Every structure is written in structure tokens, then in C-alpha cells.
């Protein structure tokens with residue numbers, strides 16, 4: 001049985017729910033001799049990332065042929081990079097380790113279908129200036145970099161992220177900020193990339209202060225996976241800087257309860273203590289988190305980290321991601337097993353980003369069975385049916401509803 005190299009604890013076979021629910025340290029693994037100050041230094045972590053096949057083989061001789069072949073090709077598609085901290089979460093004895101599947105390339109990434117795309121959310125066609133996406137009426141996506149601490153094999157922006165595919169992303173902050181300044185309808189700016197928290201505190205503060213100086217920008221957001229890949233980056237200095245720019249929200253990206261370590265919990269606590277509301281976005285991934293019990297534990301554990309589960313995304317139709325995509329049926333089944341079965345705060349919205357640029361479309365199991373003049377028939381999480389009286393035009397009834405002869409129930 002694999003020993004958890006980080007914490008020295010021995011996880012039970014199959015990582016039962018009880019073990020997943022607890023917080024474990026990622027430990028030191030192969031880096032046990034590294035001084036504590038280096039290990040906890042985010043720049044040291046970045047400098048010592050695993051980025052080549054040779055390094056990966058050295059730390060993980062158990063690479064499968066699919067992983068070996070995929071890693072050889074990775075630097076022509078989406079680069080390989082894994083921080084030592086995050087690498088320690090991989091179970092080298094488990095080919096289907098949910099952490100491993102997210103960051104180690106596989107040859108299946110070269111298998112593409114005609115309906116897959118390089119830009120599944122149609123961002124490039126909604127980009128008035130390089131690095132700025134204006135798809136919704138009152139908010140913009142402000143891409144600040146093409147670099148991340150580690151690279152997710154299903155990344156929806158893999159066309160530009162890591163620059164392995166030759167996109168040559170060159171945002172022009174002055175043009176992006178000028179566009180926002182000139183569009184008074186933009187009240188919400190989401191900084192993303194790549195990962196904005198890879199910037200130094202000074203560089204990030206410069207951007208935040210420029211945006212905060214625009215009177216119609218009410219609300220700033222940062223999308224980041226750094227608290228998960230590199231919790232060492234969430235320093236007291238960073239938190240003190242961020243709290244000057246409220247209202248500022250942060251959306252993190254965690255997919256599996258094993259990603260929520262003691263290190264991550266502490267880093268998220270520092271952000272929460274700086275008054276930053278935290279939300280999480282998970283991507284539904286095959287053999288990673290497409291399991292109702294695992295997802296429920298994950299959502300509950302996020303709340304314990306003071307993070308509100310915000311979205312579960314159906315995996316975008318990014319080219320070469322079929323081996324990681326789970327089905328919409330599975331997503332709906334998971335939502336059915338969350339709603340009512342656990343705290344409402346633990347239930348995110350399940351969405352598909354409509355292929356080609358249609359924006360987020362929420363998906364939900366059907367709870368309205370029938371609507372007709374006089375009533376709405378609904379069912380609860382246990383399948384029990386209830387009637388809510390309401391006039392045909394939606395106004396509350398002042399008299400008892402007339403008898404309805406044929407309230408045809410929709411089967412679910």
C-alpha cells in the first residue's frame with residue numbers, strides 16, 4: 001500500500017470517504033532534505049517545478065506508456081509543470097489517481113474529435129482588445145498572463161496558456177484598462193489568465209489600483225488555482241495588499257477533496273481573514289470527481305475551508321479532452337444527490353459553458369413536474385410531490401384553485 005509521502009499517514013485502500021473528509025498535509029516526499037524556509041517559499045516551489053519527462057520519470061518510475069508518450073509531446077500542446085508541493089499529492093501506485101489524471105499528460109490528448117475546439121468558449125471572437133473578453137453585458141474577463149503554477153490537462157484556455165501551442169499571448173494592460181475606462185457599463189472585472197497570483201505583489205497591486213480608480217468598476221474578482229497548486233504564495237503580505245481593494249472576491253479551482261490539504265486550508269483561511277469572499281469552481285472530470293459521494297465530501301470540505309462552492313462546470317469541449325470528460329447525465333445525478341441531501345451552501349450551480357461562446361447555461365434536475373392554471377406541482381429531494389397554488393399569470397391566488405381534471409404529471 002502506498003504511504004502518503006507528505007504526512008507519513010497511510011491512507012486506507014480506495015481513499016474512503018472518512019479519510020477524504022479529513023485534512024492531511026501534503027508532506028515533503030522527495031524533498032525532505034530541503035530547508036523549511038525554501039519549501040515554504042513560493043518562488044523556490046516555482047523554480048523546482050517538474051517540467052520535463054526526465055524529471056517526471058525520476059520521481060515517478062511507474063509512468064504508464066500512455067503518460068510517457070503524452071509527456072513527450074506535452075511541450076507542443078500544453079506544457080507540463082507540477083510544483084513539488086502538488087506533486088506530493090499524487091499516488092504513484094495508482095494509475096487512476098485523481099490528482100495524477102489532472103496534471104500528468106497522456107497520449108489521449110492527441111486524439112481529437114470534429115466537435116472539439118481550441119477555443120470552446122468563443123473567447124477570441126468576443127475580444128475587443130487583446131487579453132480582454134467582453135461577452136456579458138456588465139462584466140469583462142481581463143486576462144493578465146499565460147502562465148500558471150501548474151498546468152491542468154483539460155484547461156479550456158490551453159490554446160494560449162503556457163504558450164506551448166505558439167499563441168504568443170501579449171496582453172496590453174494600458175489598452176485593456178482604457179477599454180474598461182471607456183465602457184461605463186462594465187461594473188465587474190474578473191482578472192484571470194493564466195494565474196494572476198503569479199505576479200509579484202507590486203505588479204498585481206499596480207493593476208488593482210488602476211482598476212479601482214475607475215469609478216464605474218464596482219467589483220473586482222480574481223480567478224486563481226494558486227491556493228491549490230502553490231499555497232505558499234498566499235503570504236501575509238499578499239493578503240494585506242489585496243484587502244486594500246475591496247470589494248474583491250476570489251474564485252479558486254479545486255476538483256477533489258485530496259486537494260484540500262492542511263496547507264491549503266491555512267492559505268484559504270488567510271485570504272478569508274483578509275475579508276475576501278471565496279468561491280470554488282470545480283470541473284466535472286472522469287475518474288476524478290464524477291462520483292456523488294466524492295463530490296459531496298469535496299463541497300462540505302470547501303465550506304470547512306470557508307469557501308462557498310460556486311460552480312461545477314461540465315468540462316468544455318477542448319481538443320483532446322475526451323478521456324477526462326464525464327457525461328451530463330452524471331453531472332445531473334450528482335446534483336440530484338447534493339440538493340436537499342446536504343447544506344444548501346454546499347450546493348453549487350452546475351453549468352455548461354455553451355460551446356462556441358453562448359455563455360454559462362445552468363443545468364438542474366427537474367423539480368417542477370407540471371404547471372397549469374391554478375397550481376404548480378413540484379417534487380422534493382425525496383421524490384415527494386407537493387402542490388403550490390398560483391394563478392395562471394403567476395399572481396398569488398385569492399380564491400381556492402378551481403378543480404383541475406387532468407394535471408398530467410411529467411415523469412422524471
Ligand code: SF4
Pocket residue numbers: 147148150151152154155156157158161193194195224225253
Ligand atoms: S490553472 Fe486554470 S488557466 Fe491554468 S492550466 Fe489550470 S485551468 Fe488552465
